[in-house]
Amino acid sequence: MTTDRISRQDARRNAIIQAARACFRDKGLHGTSMADIAREAQLGPGQIYRCFQNKDAIVEAIIKVIISARVEHMLAVNHDLVRKADEFTRSLAGIAAFDSRDDALLLEISAEATRNPRIAQLVVEADLNLFEQGCAMLKARYPHLDTIQVNALSEVMAVLTEGTLLRRHVRPHRPIDAQCLQSNYLAILHTLFPDTQSNNTRKKD
Structure with missing residues (x-):
């Protein structure tokens, strides 16, 4: 060929x-x-x-395209907590890092997964891909954490990310203080990911 x-x-x-x-x-x-x-x-x-071959094969290709873009973005952010808090805030404000149409499409795919076993399998595989990528990044950033801790942190980050995207689509369009929201997101992220290595270095000094 x-x-x-x-x-x-x-x-x-x-x-x-x-x-x-x-x-x-x-x-x-x-x-x-x-x-x-x-x-x-x-x-x-x-x-x-x-x-x-069929519509499910097209859905599989779409999921791969969206997940690939999100993995690339996750790598680009590279554990910048301030940037991540800003992205969460911007997402709720309707200015997301990702195409909001893809957010809605992923929700549609998730709904279809409740009726279609093949789509359900694809969704599980995509989630596992993101989870493993997230765990690998966390382990590289925090090598002192064990597997149980890394897995738990990855799940919490998934809840924050997916919950924020869902809220963007379902919450009423009422005023929200972006600065206050960002401060809360940042406080959560700093609680989840304290820079213990830097703290230990300062103590030794």
Whole structure:
């Protein structure tokens, strides 16, 4: 297979993925057909099936794209607690680091997972991927923590992150003091991740 042909196939797959994301946001996973995706992508149904066996395969590709972007972002933040607190605050204020449409799409995928065992498996695998990446980062940053502590901290961070994203979509649009909110987030993060190594160094000095 030539490089040009591979590039065309990759471009077509990406076009299908983007079309499916748009359809899933508008109609939901359950209400979207392969024909809908083909129309949105301006491709024939046969071209869709040559790239993806079924709709679940497209959902799997979408999950991988979103999770990959979030892992890259997690690595970029690199345990900057001030930046993380700011992102939590901005998310609730409607100015998120991630595309809010992807937040809604992930909620839609999670809802579909309650009805579709294959989607449920994909969601579990994606969550495990993020969890393992988070644990690896924490272990590198805090090598003195044992596995039990690292796992617990990763779960708490998942609750903070996913809870914040959910609140963004369901809470009433009432005024909220961003500075106060950020201070509270930062206090929580500093409690979870005290720089014990720096503290020990200062004590020795």
